[in-house]
Amino acid sequence: MAEDRKIAFICSKGNLDMAYPALVMGWAALGNGIDVTIFFTFWGLDLINKKRVDHLEISPLGNTSMKMNLMGIPDPIGRLGIPNVVGMLPGMTAFATKLMNDKMKELGVPPVREYLQMLSDAGAKLYACKMSVDMMKLTKDDFIEGVEDIVTAGDFMDMTEGAQIIFI
Amino acid sequence: MPTRVICGKTVQVNDEGFMTNPAEWDREIAVELAKEEGIPELTPAHWKVIDYCRQVGVSSGKAPTLRQITTGSGLSTKELFSLFPKGPAKKVARISGLGKPEGCV
Numbered sequence: 001m002a003e004d005r006k007i008a009f010i011c012s013k014g015n016l017d018m019a020y021p022a023l024v025m026g027w028a029a030l031g032n033g034i035d036v037t038i039f040f041t042f043w044g045l046d047l048i049n050k051k052r053v054d055h056l057e058i059s060p061l062g063n064t065s066m067k068m069n070l071m072g073i074p075d076p077i078g079r080l081g082i083p084n085v086v087g088m089l090p091g092m093t094a095f096a097t098k099l100m101n102d103k104m105k106e107l108g109v110p111p112v113r114e115y116l117q118m119l120s121d122a123g124a125k126l127y128a129c130k131m132s133v134d135m136m137k138l139t140k141d142d143f144i145e146g147v148e149d150i151v152t153a154g155d156f157m158d159m160t161e162g163a164q165i166i167f168i
Numbered sequence: 169m170p171t172r173v174i175c176g177k178t179v180q181v182n183d184e185g186f187m188t189n190p191a192e193w194d195r196e197i198a199v200e201l202a203k204e205e206g207i208p209e210l211t212p213a214h215w216k217v218i219d220y221c222r223q224v225g226v227s228s229g230k231a232p233t234l235r236q237i238t239t240g241s242g243l244s245t246k247e248l249f250s251l252f253p254k255g256p257a258k259k260v261a262r263i264s265g266l267g268k269p270e271g272c273v
Contacts, residue, residue, distance in 0.1 A: 024272050031234050031269075033255025108235070109273055118235070121245035 193265025
């Protein structure tokens with residue numbers, strides 16, 4: 001393994017299922033001695049937003065991979081979908097979110113806030129995207145501890161020179 | 169299966185240098201492997217981690233993941249990463265005479 005390997009993640013989604021890829025891979029990278037930078041942009045800012053990080057959600061609506069068996073309904077054919085008309089019923093997003101959180105807990109996967117704390121404690125550098133922050137009228141005070149700064153796209157390019165970049 | 173000699177003892181290792189028979193491990197070997205991993209001296213805090221990994225590894229046959237180590241040994245993530253800098257996951261497992269940790273968290 002190269003001594004100076006660096007990986008940068010760009011988190012652009014705020015859905016619960018899209019929060020985990022960077023957290024899992026970032027943690028694995030840190031465990032293997034790889035330098036990690038995470039840049040949160042657009043909806044990805046929800047992951048570091050104090051008021052939202054504990055309330056990330058997943059909706060079955062328009063999600064063709066979310067099948068009935070994930071909702072705990074027996075499905076012998078293995079590909080029984082959830083009709084969008086069911087997914088739009090009130091409470092379905094909360095239900096799907098609870099199921100996913102329960103499954104993560106079963107696997108011993110920590111909640112997003114705790115995961116980000118682990119990454120930060122292990123040396124990952126977390127940054128918020130300036131343009132998105134301005135657009136959403138946020139300030140550094142809106143973010144969880146561990147977020148080092150609000151930076152521009154150009155700053156991100158400078159700080160990730162030589163890094164492998166993963167866009168999520 | 170390749171073998172190598174550590175502290176005058178012949179042990180089985182895999183291609184990546186992880187010991188494959190946990191029963192061949194002892195504390196002298198750990199000290200030597202730690203030096204190879206860039207840790208010149210094992211302090212009581214290091215041993216706390218290694219002893220915990222041995223306990224888990226010998227009973228389950230698998231090296232614990234980093235999160236299992238922090239929750240099980242009571243050490244913080246910060247402490248773990250400062251005791252075994254630059255890649256504690258593999259370093260701890262190798263020094264403890266176990267295989268690479270299986271599991272993502």
